[in-house]
Amino acid sequence: MVRFSNNLIGLLNFLTLLLSIPILVTGVWLSRQANTECERWLEKPIIALGVFLLLVSLAGLIGACCRATWLLWIYLVVMFLLIVLVFAFTIFAFVVTNKGAGETLSGRGYKEYRLGDYSNWLQKRVNNTNTWNRIKSCLYTSKVCSDFNSTYLSDTVEKFYTENLSALQSGCCKPSNDCGFTYQSPTVWNKTSTTSTNPDCDAWNNDQTVLCFNCQACKAGLLQNIKTNWKRTAIVNIIFLVFLVIVYSIGCCAFRNNRADNWKRY
Template sequence: MSSFSLTNDSLLGILNIIKFLFSITILLVGILLSENAALTDCDRFFYKPLIWFGVFLLLVSLTGFIGACFYNHLPRMLWVYHVLMFLLIVAGIIFTIFAFAVTNKGGGRLLPGAGYKVYRLGDYSNWLQNRLNNNRNWNKIKTCLVESKVCSDLYSKYWDVSFNKFHQKPLNPIQTGCCKPPNECGFTYVNPTRWVEEDWQVYCENPDCKAWDNDQNILCYNCESCKAGVLDNIKHSWKKVQWFYVICQMLLIIMYAVGCFAFRNILIDES
């Protein structure tokens, strides 16, 4: 093989070493974000696409490296590599667009005089709503919310404050939606996780008012406001990785283009 072909083989090998290191970086980022998810196990599975993307890129880069190093013996390996890279890039672009689409809707609404926002399930994308309305998915998340003691921590932090002071605290979406009843229920405040329903409130139109229970294992975990709070948390979690996906796709497209140029030169030199 001529020196020119060897140069292109070497270029493909170097590119795939870079991709291999890049895939390790993606895996580490995905695992790190997963391990430090805001709700620990609750939203950890939403980082799985990033981890699988890293694993697939690692395997593809190994395929390309082997194909570049042993082209004389495994000429079809580079064809397989380029097809897999193309599919990986297309899948990554589709997922990135999808992630932007499903996290574009929704957000909290400010309350006059309150330090926190309220969240409504209907404000978020139908796809995310359907995921959480699935009983199997929600039961897992609900169990995790109880085990994470997010509401117990809220009680420990503000147990001795008055309602007016509590109303001005900067609660996060989970605390707002899952640890207290919706404001329109009008329940009497005792402490952050204990609210008393008056007799005249039995006809409250919001179904979350009936779902509320002072049992610390129930609270508002069955409320739509709790699902909305979880969705807002998921939305911001996905936002953390969306731009990382975009940067990954841009780098992969550049490396793929350079690799295609080098592979084309190898084929021309072989013909």
């Protein structure tokens, strides 16, 4: 029973070591196959995650199975820092995604989104010109609006207004309801004179490469997407945090076993 913690830590880190290999391979494959900036942006975090898991799992595996106390100590320090980091990120995710929600419109199946409803931290990120230009490129290459157009192309205006659109479709692929533009197709709207002060009315363009990608509503739609995903991530992080604490506790037991063995030798 005394060695059970060492064996368990060794097994867990062996499994993590196996997991790191496909993650690394995926990152390297993306770096060679990436054709867009979005794909190139993904490769670095994936490779970094693979290398991190590989090194940490090796330290834990060798430290537990070979009784290398100093390696196990490094492993526990890294695990402690990871627990603190995951905990801090989880709290941060809940705080910055606490504000913001879609506005329900009368007679519409979809919601509209206002940038000012979201946290200042998130607003600053998307209001940065360089950042938003990269995001726009990703949105366009992901075909979010071309797919949207294909899906609802046969809709009459009455049918279109009842559709349950996603936050990105509502914010980026059609003009704001405030503008009162005339529907021709999901991504083609005839501009009419309007008294609306909404700046998105001027930003709208029927050019399929422009649409409402420069609109405040598009930024808000993206933030709504981020909010939804971060909320889910935060819940997963809580489960992951509990797992990390359990592994850390087992690692501490293995560390004490190693120290006890070293004392017996002397």
